[in-house]
Amino acid sequence: MDFSKAIDILKKSGVMLEGHFLLTSGRHSNRYMQCARLFEYPEFSCIIAEDIADAFEEDDIDLVVGPAMGGVILAYEVASQLGVRNLFAERQDGRLELRRGFFIEPGSNVLVVEDVVTTGGSVMEVIDIVKQAGANVAGVGFVVDRSGGKVDFGCRKHAVVAMEVESWDAADCPLCKQGSTAVKPGSRGLK
Numbered sequence: 001m002d003f004s005k006a007i008d009i010l011k012k013s014g015v016m017l018e019g020h021f022l023l024t025s026g027r028h029s030n031r032y033m034q035c036a037r038l039f040e041y042p043e044f045s046c047i048i049a050e051d052i053a054d055a056f057e058e059d060d061i062d063l064v065v066g067p068a069m070g071g072v073i074l075a076y077e078v079a080s081q082l083g084v085r086n087l088f089a090e091r092q093d094g095r096l097e098l099r100r101g102f103f104i105e106p107g108s109n110v111l112v113v114e115d116v117v118t119t120g121g122s123v124m125e126v127i128d129i130v131k132q133a134g135a136n137v138a139g140v141g142f143v144v145d146r147s148g149g150k151v152d153f154g155c156r157k158h159a160v161v162a163m164e165v166e167s168w169d170a171a172d173c174p175l176c177k178q179g180s181t182a183v184k185p186g187s188r189g190l191k
Contacts, residue, residue, distance in 0.1 A: 045074075112127060
C-alpha cells in the first residue's frame with residue numbers, strides 16, 4: 001500500500017494522534033498511535049488487513065493468530081481475506097496463552113498479526129506459543145511499526161506503516177520544557 005494512503009487512513013480513523021503523550025514506558029512523545037480506533041471503521045480495517053494478507057498470500061498460511069487485545073480483530077480480518085482459521089492469545093497470570101479451546105495444529109503455517117509494534121514483546125510471546133505447538137511461523141504482519149524497522153522476529157515481517165516515533169525521558173522532554181502537560185491515551189497502566 002502506498003505510504004501516503006496508509007497515513008491518510010490512520011489520520012481519518014483517529015489512529016495517528018499528535019500532541020504531548022505519556023507512553024506506557026513512561027517516556028513522552030509528540031505522536032501516539034491508537035490503533036484500536038482503526039477497527040471502528042470496517043471499510044478501513046478491510047483495506048489495512050488486505051495489505052497484510054496480500055503480503056503473505058503466497059506463503060500457504062493455515063492460521064492467523066494475534067495477541068489480545070490489539071490483534072483480535074486484525075487476526076479475524078486478515079484470516080477472512082486469506083480464507084483460513086484465526087484465533088487469539090490472551091493474558092492469564094501475566095503471560096499470553098491460548099484459551100477457550102483454541103489450538104494450533106503441529107506443522108501448520110501460522111501468520112502472527114498485531115496492531116502496533118514498538119518492542120515486539122507481545123508478538124514474541126505469540127511466536128513462542130506457535131513454536132511450542134510445533135507449527136511454523138510463516139511471518140509477522142502488523143499495522144504500525146513504531147520501531148522504524150528495528151524489531152527482529154527471526155522471520156519475514158510486513159508493516160503497513162513503518163515509522164520511528166520519537167520519544168524522550170520525562171526529564172528531557174522538550175514539550176514539558178515548553179509548559180505542556182503529557183496525557184495518557186493508551187489502554188495499559190505504566191510499567
